Structures are given as structure tokens and as C-alpha cells.
Amino acid sequence: MRLSSPFLPVAASVGSVMRDVLLALLPGIVVYVLLFGPGVLRNIAIAVAACLLFEAIALWLRGRPLRPFLSDGSALVTGVLLALTLPPIAPWWIAVVGSLFAIGLGKQVYGGLGYNPFNPAMVGYVVLLISFPVQMTAWPALQPVWDSAPDAVSAATALDHVRTQLALDRTLTEISGDAAIGWAAGAGWEWIALAWLGGGLYMLWRGTIRWQIPAGMLAGLTLIALPFWAADPDRYASPLFHWLAGATLLGAFFIATDPVSAATTPRGRLLYGALIGVLVYVIRTWGGYPDGVAFAVLLLNICAPTIDRYTQPRVYGHTRRESEP
Amino acid sequence: MSLMQRLFNFRGGLHLDYRKDMSTRHPIRVAPVPPQLVLPLSQHAGAPAKPVVKVGERVLRGQTIAQPDGFVSVPIHASSSGTVVAIESRPIPHVSGLAAPCIVIDTDGRDESLPAPEWAPVDDFSALDAKTLRETVRRAGIAGLGGAGFPSFIKLSPGRSVETLIINGAECEPYISCDQQLMAERADEIVGGVQVILQAIGAPHCLIGVEDNKPDAIAALRAAAAQDERIQVRVVLTRYPQGGEKQLIQTLTGREVPSEGLPLDIGLVVHNPGTARAVYRAVRHAEPLTARIVTVTGGVVAQPQNFEARIGTPMQFLIEQAGGYVQPPGRLLMGGPMMGFALPSDALPVIKSTNCILAAAPGELRPDEAAMPCIRCGACQEACPVNLLPQQLYWHARGGEFDKTRALNLFDCIECGCCAQVCPSHIPLVQYYRHAKTEIWAEDREKRKADAARERHEARQARLEREEREKEEARARKKAQLAARKADADSSEAPPAAGATPADGTDDPVAAAIAAAKAKKAAAQTADGSAATDDPVARAIAAAKAKKAASTDNSNATTPADDPVARAIAAAKAKKAAAAAGGPAEAPVVRPRKAPPSDDAVAAAIAAAQARKAAKAAGTEPADAPPADDPVARAIAAAKARKAAAEQAQDAADPVAQAIAAAKAKKAAREATTAPASDDPVAKAIAEAKAKKAAKEATASDNADDPVARAIAAAKARKAAKDAAATPADDDPVARAIAAAKAKKAAREAADKPDGAS
Ligand code: SF4
């Protein structure tokens, strides 16, 4: 017998939250397939299967019940998110190795669902990026399904292209006409990014995620990109470019919002998102890697408890000052 | 009516499925008199009432059958005529599920009222003074009908100026509709009650807040209050928990009740509409509170509806009146599904705070399910109307880190259940908070005790050191003087010893020395006396010490028996010490608590004498305890015996000690009952965390310099280890229950430790 109120039935469950996330990812995946072929689907299938398998093994080793934890959908979401960060033309074992690290090192060693301090998918991704830089940076060229003449060659992403071309002393104005840039931030990739945005808005509407992290991250990114771009648009890409390039929108709505590893207070989440946005820009602009979302998220994961500590909300009946720690 | 209706809002909250229309299809029906009434003596917050009738006595409707006991208490009245057949413990509707004393009346069906009411009805109460009104409300036995059951007359004695009276008509819990129908059908009586209360508290105006899903109630109240421009009906949004006192205040006034404060702190008094009506009937018709409106509803009730039911009516009788069950209920609740509690059966009486009996069909309410881990999604935080961080509270409550939950403002939680309602992991969050609160209260109690014990211990330590020092000084001085005397035996006049008062101006150095010693001793005794405050145990210890000191002094002193001077000094000292310690066995035996203030030396001596007696009981036993084979067991036994003795010595006369003992016994009883129900995942989780913590503490305190503490710690560590061995048997509920019980016990002992060590 349930011992304590409330007794009203509840609608939400961990499973329903995860289902919503998957649903919100769907438009982006569809666009991805349309523009870059079915490679991503293969990655998703492999990563999901591997994640579920490793999750099951880890649960079994830890003597935990399999059914509730396999059916909660969290390993599924980790697998899909990891697959979405992999190049569609990467060898199959990349997804397997990534899943192993995501589930094993990113989640189960800390005690499984709810206890992981880091975003599991990002742990898997970063391990792969560091271990297998060649396979992890070979991206396909635009290859729409309606274009019957596929040339199956790899191409640089917009972020890569900008980085290498800037190093060759070309200005952004010159670069912006290149095929790799597309109309804004990478041929084809912009559309996928917009689809992520759509999915994100759906999750906001559904209440699956809260607005503070995506808003904070996009605001942080914009606020730092804007002055540099205004001062020197030949060297510094526009905020729009940063929004649509790389993993910004996927990160803002699907990765940074992973609740387990994020800050939990409302103000804390705003700050958490904003700092991720700033870091993404810093890493992209001055760091050693073309994209910075994964590193930024992992770095802020570390800071989340501290952020929580200093952003306690004002409780009813307390004055602001006494609520501060 | 004023057009200025600016409403504010509280944060968070939920839109719920209200299911109120189930029970509002029929008007309120007056329920018939049941064959038997069961009237618990404790239906209100505060002290239970004291019965003033005997078994076999015939009582009439409205007759006082139990009188208030203490200030926070109200009387209880017979709700129909009949014969008192028992005054005994019966199960009552309470969260604890425990039984409590009740007066049981077999009704005679005549429903005969007192020939004349116990006080006079008043037509024009505007002529009555506040004091009379309050007294009437008290005599009518009115306790808040909203659920908490706080004696209403107390809220009518604000003791400061009240700006606004608020009537809480925002009945926000699903299913419940008793206030709604009362407001719709008896609005004039509610408004009458408002007028009485305004009169009693001297407030200039009243706001009645009603949720917008009760249009009938709003219309009726507006019509009834049209003539009185002091009273305004405010329509508020339907959002749970709008009817929370603090939330409604925020909505209506934009102000917040300070944390741990009362609405009165910001010049507000809040009453329930049912209470207002009861106040009206008490003053206007001289009717005590013998009936209330009760919603009988739920999926298995044939005709859900509201009854005006006699207090004491068995719930199953009311359910029969509502057509009975269409199928066996899946769950019975008193109150609503958000804040109510589960009832073990329907064989329980309706009491003053019974607003709703909810008999839900299986599957109508939340199914039993295992909680998933918290995914920190923040849904709970968003829903919390108090702006707490439910997820962090849960985290620390679960880990047994209750001090952290307190720092996170656990005590501002109103237990509304919004957080648990939205939690996708289905964690019974509120249960954790209640548990944490209970633990903190218990800890606070223990801590207060421990503090007192520590102070006693420190005082004793300080005294011992001082005594030792003084003894040394006295001896040194004595030797010096004796030496001096021998040296200058014939001629020289020894200068008075430092600090000694020349006694009687004598120039005899021996006398001077004795005088000095005496003075010193007296001073010390006086100091001791005042240090011993009014704490009998400390006094007892002091006395025992003093006696012992005296006897050792004696034996020390008698050894050099060939020196008459030394002998004389020793004798004088011994006498003095004995007197101070209360030596004469025939010293008057007065109860320690009544000991006179000890700044007077004589009084101190008497106190010491009394204390000595206590000390015999308290202090000597452990020392004499036969050495058991196991040193740990011995140490624990000794410490425990000492503690028990100390408590014994203390208790008889001390009502506070008695109360604490009673509370402790109660707690133990409660724990005993709850522990076996340890398939409760919350208790289990917390128990595990606690066991772990206890083990940690046990090892940590190994380096304590108190051997008793060390011994206990060692024993505890052993026990914890045993527990740890037991816990992996996670899936076995029996093993789990045992582990939980053990962990609780360990925790209790840990809390007791400071006492044992002193
Ligand atoms: S709603 Fe439940 S799962 Fe979500 S943060 Fe709160 S406690 Fe954790």
C-alpha cells in the first residue's frame, strides 16, 4: 500500500520523458537521412543496440533489475544522441566503442540512471574524438536523396572549413561563398540544425525540458559572438553561423539539457547554459578542436553542483539575503 | 463592492483533475443519528480533553462530556442523546493509525437536547465584547474545520491588531466539496460567522477567497455579504494548492507569511468557512460543535454526496447512507488525495477535522509502483509553490543528512505533494520530507538533552579540577605553616597565611590556619552550590564528590595521627566538608526540584543533602556493577544503568522529564509499529543510510578519550557491521525489516551516547 500522499495518479514517467525526447529528435533524423543518406540510421541502430547491451551487462554485473532500467528509455536516448554526433561514414565499430564508453564510463560506473555526473553520450563522443581523430572527423559531403548522382566523398564541415581557411589567411567574407558553407553554416547541416530547433521547441511546449538551459546557452553564445563579429566580421563568424554550425542546436536542446548532469536550480540552469554557450565559442574560436559543444558540456557538468549551491531560489517567506548560502 | 480586485499569484502549483462534481449533485443531507457515536478525546491540535462523564451516565445532545485540559485544548460535546457505554482506547482516524481514548455513546434515538443550552444564545452579538465571544467559541469546542483542527478560540485572541480576516474558501483538493456546498447552501451563516469573528478580533474587513470553479458558492456568498461592506468575496484562480493558507494569502494580498511565522505576523487571520459557520451557530444559537459537513465520495461510493454528520458517526454508517459500496474500495482516505492519509478501515469515527471520506476504486488512484532514481529533471522544482528545491531535499533526506535538508528550508515545505505529483520517477517525495522532519524533531529533542548532559559534565569536570587544586594548595600551605611553627615555635609571631582571615583576631597560627582552611572551604562550597544551579543531577554528583573528598581527606589526615595539630585541622575540615556535603543522614528529604535557590550556603547544604540521596541511586550503581565477562557489554550496561538511574532520580517530580519520557516511549512504540512495515522503501532507504552513518561515526569516535563512549562506539561498530551483513539480503523483506529496526536502534543509541558518557 502506498503509505503517503499524494495519491492522485501521475501521467509522466521516466519512460514518457524519454519517449518525448526521441519524438523530438525524429524531424532532425529525417532531414539528416534525406540530406546525407542512411548512414546515420546505421549508426543509430548500432549505437542503440550496443548501449542497451552494455547497459544490460552492467545492470547484471551490479545485480540490478534489468526490466525497469532497460525500459526507461535512457540508454536508448544515450545511444541515439551518441550516434547523432558520429560521422555517418564512420566505421561500425566506432559506434560500438563509443557506446561502451558512454554507458560504462559515462553512466554505470557512477551508479546508473540518475547518478552520472557527466553526460554519457558526450563522454563516449569525447573518448572517440581523442582516440580516433581520423575516423571521427571524416564527414560526408551533401548527398540528397533526390540527387541521383552521389559522389560519396567526404567533405569538411563548415567549422572545419572556416578554421582551415582562416589559417590560410582568407577572410570570412571570401570563405562565405565556398560550397562547404552552404547558405549559412554548412551545406545541408543548417537544415538539420533547424530541425533540431523544431524538436527543441516541441519539447519546450510539452514541458519535457525547461527553457533555462537552451535559452542560456544560445544567449551566452550570441552575447560573446556578437561583439567580436561586429568588431571584425572578417575574422569572427556571425552569431547566426554559430547557431547553425556544428552541434549548437542539438547541444542546446538535447545534450546540455540532460537533466541528470546539469544544474538543477532555475537560475543555475540559466547560468549553466550561458557558460556552455560562452565556452563553445571560445573553443571554436581559439581552441584546438573545431567544435566545442561536447567539451563545454562536460566542463560545465563539473561545475553543476557548485552552480546549484550558489543559485538557491528564494523560498516563500524568506527574504532574498537569508536564502543565499 | 470594491472594483479593486488585484490578485497576485503564488508560484508553481498544478492543475489537477478535480472530480468534485461527483459529490455535488445532491444538496447537503443531514445524516441520521447513528446507533453508536465514538468521540475521541483528541480531535484538535493540542492536549486531549478530559472526560467529565462516567460510563453508564446518560448524556444529552450538546452536553459537555470532556473538558479542555490546558490552554491549547477544547471541550467535546455529546452529539446526540444516549448512554456512555465506554471510555476506552479505540482506533481513530490519524496518520499514525494508532488508537486513542474515546468516549463511546450508545444513542437512544431521541436526540434529546439539553433543556437549556450551556450558555445563552445572542441575537445581537455586536453588543458582545471580544472576551465573551472567544469564551463562547471555546466552550463550543470549535477547532479549525479545514483539517488542521487548531482550537479556533486561540485565533480569536490575536493579541495584536489584525488588518484583515481571510476566509479560505479555496477548497483546492480534488474530490472534496464540503466547503463548496456549505458556502453555496449556508452562505448567510458563514457571513454571520465572519461578522462575529471580525468583532472578536477587531479587524476592519474580511476577504473571502473562493476558487473560480465554485460559481454557486461565489454567488451565494456575494448575496449574503451584500449588506456588509466590510466583507468582500474575491474570486481566485483554480490552481492547487490555492487553498494552502500561505498561498491564498499571497494571492489575495501579495504578501508572504515569514518563514516559521504565522499569518498574524503580517496582520492576518485565516479561518475556514466551516469554522466561521460553527462560530456563528455557537454564538447565535448557543450550539456547540456537534456536527460538520463531510464529503463522502470516490469511485466505489454508490451516491457520492455531502452529509451534515454528527461528530463521532462511524464512517461506514455514512457510507451506507450514501448507498454503500458498489464494489470493495481499492483504498480509503481521509481528506483529499493530495494531502489526505490512508485509513486502515472505515470503522473509524468522523471527527472535527474529517472533511472528506474518499473510497476509491482500485486503479482510481495511483497504483503501487517502484520508484526510479531521480533524474534531476526539475519538474518538482517547477511545481513547488514554496520555491524549494524538492530534488535536493530528497537527495539529502534519503542520505540521512537531515541538517542539510534543514538548511534547504525543509521546514518551509507545506507537504502539498505537488512535487511528488509531477515526478516522472514516481518518488514518494513528501514521505521523505515528513520522515526528515520527524527525525529532525527527534534529533533536536535528543540534542537538547545531550547539551544539558554535556553542560553537567563540564561543570563537574571544572569542579573536580578546582577541588583538586584547592586541596593541593591547602596541603602545601599546611606544610609550610607547620614547618614555620616548628621553626619559630617559641618566639616569633607567624604572619597570617595569605588569603586567610585572621579568625577572632587571635594570634595563634594554628587557629589562623584552621580558619583559613575553613574560609577557603566555605567559599568553595558556596561557589559549588551556585554552580550546581537547579539541576538535581549535577547537585547529586557534586554531593557524592564532596562526600568522597571528605572521607579521603579524613583518612589522609588521620594517618599522621601522632601530630595533634594536624589531627585537629583534619577533624575540623572533615566536619566542615561533611556539613557542606549534607553529612547528617537525617537531613530533611525534600524533592530535588523544590530545592531552594542555592546562593545561600545553608540552602546549598540542604540541597546537597537531598542530592546526595539521589546520588546514591544515580552514581554508585555502575561502579558497583559486577564485572561482566564482556568489557563492552559491561561498559554499556554501566553507562545505561547510570543513565537510567539519573533519569529515575530526576523524573518523579519533574513534569518535563515525564513528558519527554512519555514522548520517548511513544516514539519507541511508534517505531516498533512502523519498523516491521519496512517494505516501506523510504524507511528502508533512510535506515540503510543511517546504519552506514552510524558505522562511520562509531569508527570515528574510537579515539574519544572517554572509555565509556569508546566502548559504546565499539559495540555500535560491531552492531553496524552485523547490520551491514544483513542489508545485502535486500530482497528479503523480513531481513530488511530487521535491518531497519536495528539501524534505528543504533541511531537511537548514538543519540543517547552523550548522556551515557557524562
Ligand atoms: S521530479 Fe522527481 S525525478 Fe525530477 S528532479 Fe524532482 S525528484 Fe528528481
Ligand code: SF4
Ligand atoms: S510538498 Fe513541499 S517540496 Fe513538495 S511541492 Fe509541496 S511545498 Fe514544495
